[in-house]
Amino acid sequence: MDSADELGRRDRKKLETRAALEHAALKLVAARGLAGVTVEDIAEAVDVSSRTFFNYFPSKEDALIGPSPASTAELRERLEALPADVPVLEALRLMSRVEAERVQEQREQWLLRLKVFEQNPSLLPRLVASGSETERAVTAAVARRSGIELGTSGYPELATAVAMAAFRVAMIRWSAAGGRPELADLVDEAFAQLAGGLPNP
Incomplete structure (x- = not known):
């Protein structure tokens, strides 16, 4: 696989992770309310670390608003x-x-x-x-x-x-x-x- 393909795959993976975090945040907050959900809960639902969450969003509120x-x-x-x-x-x-x-x-x-x-x-x-x-x-x-x-x-x-x-x-x-x-x-x-x-x- 050449580097352009690798870059394309990496970009797709990033977009997928971002979308998954957004969706998890929305589902969890819809079910439990804003105060009942932490960044850790959202990250865990997508099977990534909290640190990974913060690579995409500064806060859980930003994940809810989305692009x-x-x-x-x-x-x-x-x-x-x-x-x-x-x-x-x-x-x-x-x-x-x-x-x-x-x-x-x-x-x-x-x-x-x-x-x-x-x-x-x-x-x-x-x-x-x-x-x-x-x-x-x-x-x-x-x-x-x-x-x-x-x-x-x-x-x-x-x-x-x-x-x-x-x-x-x-x-x-x-x-x-x-x-x-x-x-x-x-x-x-x-x-x-x-x-x-x-x-x-």
């Missing part, structure tokens, strides 16, 4: 790749829809994660903090797309905040319904309401 389906750079690139004549709200919907399809591909893991967040409200500030970097990057991309300087009209900030709220509402509805219908359809529905100006139902 965003798309990196901040990916979201920004996705927005910037859309033709310039696509209106901002539609561009944000298309970006959110791809994200929703990725979440749907890991349906069980995400439903478990959302259940853990619901049961452990102390995780919410950490979740909000992890989303703020993404929001800043998307806001900057929206500003470039709309030709508006940040901090002037408030348009890029508001458009991004509203889009992220629409995605969050769709996720909450999706979780409450047990992962059906498809998350992307709920995202489309939320954006349709925004595009319609949120008239009274």
Whole structure:
């Protein structure tokens, strides 16, 4: 086996270990609550040492939050790749829809994660903090797309905040319904309401 194959195998093994630790953390906390689970419990469930756990995550809370389906750079690139004549709200919907399809591909893991967040409200500030970097990057991309300087009209900030709220509402509805219908359809529905100006139902 050449060194490239060996490197590929090692990278795959790392990704598998990370995913296994994440899943074990979610399952254990869903069953016992946040206070009832230690890093040692999570590591033991995957048959690795606590030291190995800390190679992947700084804390058990970080293992629960896990990675965003798309990196901040990916979201920004996705927005910037859309033709310039696509209106901002539609561009944000298309970006959110791809994200929703990725979440749907890991349906069980995400439903478990959302259940853990619901049961452990102390995780919410950490979740909000992890989303703020993404929001800043998307806001900057929206500003470039709309030709508006940040901090002037408030348009890029508001458009991004509203889009992220629409995605969050769709996720909450999706979780409450047990992962059906498809998350992307709920995202489309939320954006349709925004595009319609949120008239009274």
